[in-house]
Amino acid sequence: MAEVSVQAITISDEVAADADFIVTAARPNTTATLANTSFASGGARLLSVTTAGTGDNGKTTTITGTNVLDEVISEIITSTGSAEAVNGTKYFKTVTSVVCSAQYAANITVGSLASAAQAIFAGPTRLKGFFIVSGGSAGIVSFYNGDPSSGTVLFKARTLGTDNTLDNDTFIPGGGVLFRDGSVVEYTVGTVDLMTFFYA
Secondary structure, X not given: OOOOOOEEEEEOOOOOOEEEEEEEEEOOOOEXXXXXOEOOOOOEEEEEEEXXXXXXXXXXXXXXXEOOOOOEEEEEEEOOOOOOEEEEEEEEOEEEEEEEOOOXXXXXXXXXXXXXEEEEEOOXXXXXXXXXXXXXXXXXXXXXXXXXXXXXXXXXXXXXXXXXEEXXXXXXXXXXXXXXXXXXXXXXXXXXXXXXXXXX
Protein backbone atom coordinates (compact mmCIF):
# COMPACT_ATOMS: atom_id res chain seq x y z
CA MET A 1 0.00 0.00 0.00
CA ALA A 2 1.36 3.42 -0.98
CA GLU A 3 2.11 5.77 1.86
CA VAL A 4 -0.11 8.88 1.97
CA SER A 5 1.39 11.98 3.53
CA VAL A 6 -0.96 14.05 5.63
CA GLN A 7 -0.52 17.81 5.27
CA ALA A 8 -1.50 20.60 7.63
CA ILE A 9 -2.62 24.19 7.18
CA THR A 10 -3.19 26.76 9.93
CA ILE A 11 -5.56 29.71 9.49
CA SER A 12 -5.57 32.74 11.76
CA ASP A 13 -7.71 35.69 10.67
CA GLU A 14 -8.36 38.67 12.92
CA VAL A 15 -8.59 41.33 10.19
CA ALA A 16 -11.60 43.46 11.13
CA ALA A 17 -14.33 44.51 8.72
CA ASP A 18 -13.50 47.81 7.00
CA ALA A 19 -16.12 49.82 5.06
CA ASP A 20 -13.56 51.58 2.81
CA PHE A 21 -10.79 48.97 2.58
CA ILE A 22 -11.08 48.48 -1.21
CA VAL A 23 -12.17 51.96 -2.34
CA THR A 24 -11.98 55.03 -0.12
CA ALA A 25 -14.59 57.81 -0.40
CA ALA A 26 -14.79 58.91 -4.03
CA ARG A 27 -17.14 59.57 -6.96
CA PRO A 28 -15.57 57.45 -9.69
CA ASN A 29 -16.85 58.18 -13.19
CA THR A 30 -16.11 54.65 -14.38
CA THR A 31 -13.14 52.75 -12.91
CA ALA A 32 -12.38 53.39 -9.24
CA THR A 33 -8.91 53.67 -7.73
CA LEU A 34 -8.20 50.67 -5.48
CA ALA A 35 -6.81 51.33 -2.01
CA ASN A 36 -6.15 47.62 -1.41
CA THR A 37 -6.51 44.49 -3.52
CA SER A 38 -6.17 41.63 -1.01
CA PHE A 39 -6.40 40.85 2.71
CA ALA A 40 -3.54 40.36 5.17
CA SER A 41 -5.04 37.06 6.33
CA GLY A 42 -4.73 35.60 2.84
CA GLY A 43 -8.42 34.74 2.89
CA ALA A 44 -11.54 35.98 1.11
CA ARG A 45 -14.29 38.35 2.23
CA LEU A 46 -17.77 39.40 1.34
CA LEU A 47 -17.72 42.99 0.07
CA SER A 48 -20.12 45.93 0.38
CA VAL A 49 -20.76 49.19 -1.48
CA THR A 50 -21.83 52.16 0.67
CA THR A 51 -23.37 55.32 -0.79
CA ALA A 52 -23.31 58.66 1.03
CA GLY A 53 -26.22 60.23 -0.87
CA THR A 54 -29.80 59.50 -1.90
CA GLY A 55 -29.62 60.14 -5.64
CA ASP A 56 -27.96 56.95 -6.84
CA ASN A 57 -30.81 54.44 -7.00
CA GLY A 58 -30.16 51.71 -9.59
CA LYS A 59 -26.53 52.56 -10.26
CA THR A 60 -24.28 49.53 -10.23
CA THR A 61 -20.77 48.70 -9.14
CA THR A 62 -19.10 45.73 -10.84
CA ILE A 63 -16.34 44.11 -8.78
CA THR A 64 -13.90 41.73 -10.48
CA GLY A 65 -11.23 39.59 -8.86
CA THR A 66 -10.63 36.03 -7.71
CA ASN A 67 -12.47 33.79 -5.28
CA VAL A 68 -11.16 31.66 -2.44
CA LEU A 69 -10.09 28.96 -4.94
CA ASP A 70 -8.24 31.52 -7.12
CA GLU A 71 -10.88 31.41 -9.87
CA VAL A 72 -11.80 34.65 -11.68
CA ILE A 73 -15.18 36.00 -10.56
CA SER A 74 -17.23 39.19 -10.78
CA GLU A 75 -20.24 40.55 -8.92
CA ILE A 76 -22.63 43.41 -9.65
CA ILE A 77 -23.90 45.33 -6.61
CA THR A 78 -26.85 47.67 -7.21
CA SER A 79 -27.17 50.76 -5.03
CA THR A 80 -30.48 51.97 -3.59
CA GLY A 81 -31.96 55.43 -3.23
CA SER A 82 -30.82 55.61 0.39
CA ALA A 83 -27.48 56.44 1.97
CA GLU A 84 -26.69 52.88 2.99
CA ALA A 85 -24.51 49.84 2.44
CA VAL A 86 -25.48 47.07 0.04
CA ASN A 87 -23.71 43.79 0.71
CA GLY A 88 -22.47 41.35 -1.90
CA THR A 89 -22.83 37.57 -1.77
CA LYS A 90 -19.52 36.39 -3.28
CA TYR A 91 -16.25 35.93 -1.42
CA PHE A 92 -13.33 37.85 -2.95
CA LYS A 93 -9.76 36.83 -2.18
CA THR A 94 -8.40 39.52 -4.49
CA VAL A 95 -9.93 42.50 -6.27
CA THR A 96 -8.59 43.58 -9.67
CA SER A 97 -11.15 46.24 -10.63
CA VAL A 98 -14.18 48.18 -9.43
CA VAL A 99 -16.24 49.77 -12.22
CA CYS A 100 -19.31 51.99 -11.77
CA SER A 101 -22.12 52.15 -14.33
CA ALA A 102 -22.22 55.96 -14.02
CA GLN A 103 -20.73 58.64 -11.80
CA TYR A 104 -22.40 58.63 -8.40
CA ALA A 105 -24.07 61.81 -7.10
CA ALA A 106 -22.27 61.42 -3.77
CA ASN A 107 -19.22 59.56 -2.51
CA ILE A 108 -19.15 55.80 -2.38
CA THR A 109 -16.86 53.39 -0.55
CA VAL A 110 -16.20 49.70 -1.17
CA GLY A 111 -15.19 47.63 1.82
CA SER A 112 -15.09 44.24 3.48
CA LEU A 113 -17.46 42.52 5.90
CA ALA A 114 -16.59 40.22 8.80
CA SER A 115 -17.87 37.22 6.83
CA ALA A 116 -14.77 35.33 5.67
CA ALA A 117 -13.67 32.18 3.87
CA GLN A 118 -10.37 30.40 3.29
CA ALA A 119 -9.33 27.35 1.32
CA ILE A 120 -7.89 24.33 3.07
CA PHE A 121 -6.97 22.86 -0.33
CA ALA A 122 -8.11 23.98 -3.79
CA GLY A 123 -8.38 20.53 -5.37
CA PRO A 124 -9.93 17.18 -4.44
CA THR A 125 -8.89 16.24 -0.92
CA ARG A 126 -9.88 14.30 2.19
CA LEU A 127 -10.08 16.07 5.54
CA LYS A 128 -8.54 13.87 8.25
CA GLY A 129 -8.96 16.06 11.32
CA PHE A 130 -8.95 19.60 12.68
CA PHE A 131 -8.85 21.74 15.78
CA ILE A 132 -10.40 25.16 16.34
CA VAL A 133 -9.49 27.73 19.00
CA SER A 134 -12.44 30.02 19.76
CA GLY A 135 -12.46 33.77 19.51
CA GLY A 136 -14.30 36.06 21.90
CA SER A 137 -17.71 35.50 20.25
CA ALA A 138 -19.59 32.30 19.53
CA GLY A 139 -20.05 31.30 15.91
CA ILE A 140 -20.31 28.64 13.23
CA VAL A 141 -17.52 27.29 11.02
CA SER A 142 -18.99 25.78 7.83
CA PHE A 143 -17.04 23.26 5.76
CA TYR A 144 -17.81 23.62 2.03
CA ASN A 145 -17.19 21.36 -0.91
CA GLY A 146 -16.17 24.12 -3.35
CA ASP A 147 -16.55 27.88 -3.18
CA PRO A 148 -19.26 29.00 -0.69
CA SER A 149 -21.21 30.92 -3.35
CA SER A 150 -21.82 27.77 -5.39
CA GLY A 151 -20.67 24.82 -3.28
CA THR A 152 -22.32 22.58 -0.71
CA VAL A 153 -21.95 22.56 3.07
CA LEU A 154 -20.78 19.09 4.13
CA PHE A 155 -20.78 19.75 7.88
CA LYS A 156 -20.41 22.48 10.51
CA ALA A 157 -18.58 23.10 13.79
CA ARG A 158 -19.32 25.63 16.54
CA THR A 159 -17.16 27.92 18.63
CA LEU A 160 -18.47 28.78 22.10
CA GLY A 161 -17.12 32.31 22.48
CA THR A 162 -14.56 31.81 25.27
CA ASP A 163 -11.54 33.60 23.83
CA ASN A 164 -8.38 31.57 23.19
CA THR A 165 -10.00 28.29 24.24
CA LEU A 166 -9.79 25.01 22.32
CA ASP A 167 -13.39 24.18 21.33
CA ASN A 168 -12.91 21.46 18.72
CA ASP A 169 -10.22 18.78 18.50
CA THR A 170 -11.59 16.32 15.99
CA PHE A 171 -10.13 13.18 14.45
CA ILE A 172 -12.09 11.91 11.45
CA PRO A 173 -12.04 8.09 11.16
CA GLY A 174 -11.76 5.97 8.04
CA GLY A 175 -10.64 7.75 4.90
CA GLY A 176 -11.73 11.16 6.13
CA VAL A 177 -14.34 13.47 4.58
CA LEU A 178 -14.01 13.75 0.78
CA PHE A 179 -14.14 17.22 -0.78
CA ARG A 180 -14.28 16.68 -4.54
CA ASP A 181 -14.26 20.35 -5.58
CA GLY A 182 -11.86 21.80 -3.01
CA SER A 183 -12.25 22.19 0.74
CA VAL A 184 -13.18 25.63 2.06
CA VAL A 185 -14.10 26.94 5.52
CA GLU A 186 -16.50 29.84 6.07
CA TYR A 187 -16.53 31.75 9.37
CA THR A 188 -17.06 35.16 10.96
CA VAL A 189 -14.05 37.15 12.13
CA GLY A 190 -14.01 37.34 15.93
CA THR A 191 -15.46 33.87 16.46
CA VAL A 192 -12.19 32.05 15.70
CA ASP A 193 -8.65 32.74 16.90
CA LEU A 194 -6.93 29.89 15.08
CA MET A 195 -7.79 26.76 13.09
CA THR A 196 -5.53 23.92 11.95
CA PHE A 197 -6.65 21.32 9.42
CA PHE A 198 -5.10 17.98 8.48
CA TYR A 199 -5.76 16.67 4.98
CA ALA A 200 -4.46 14.31 2.31
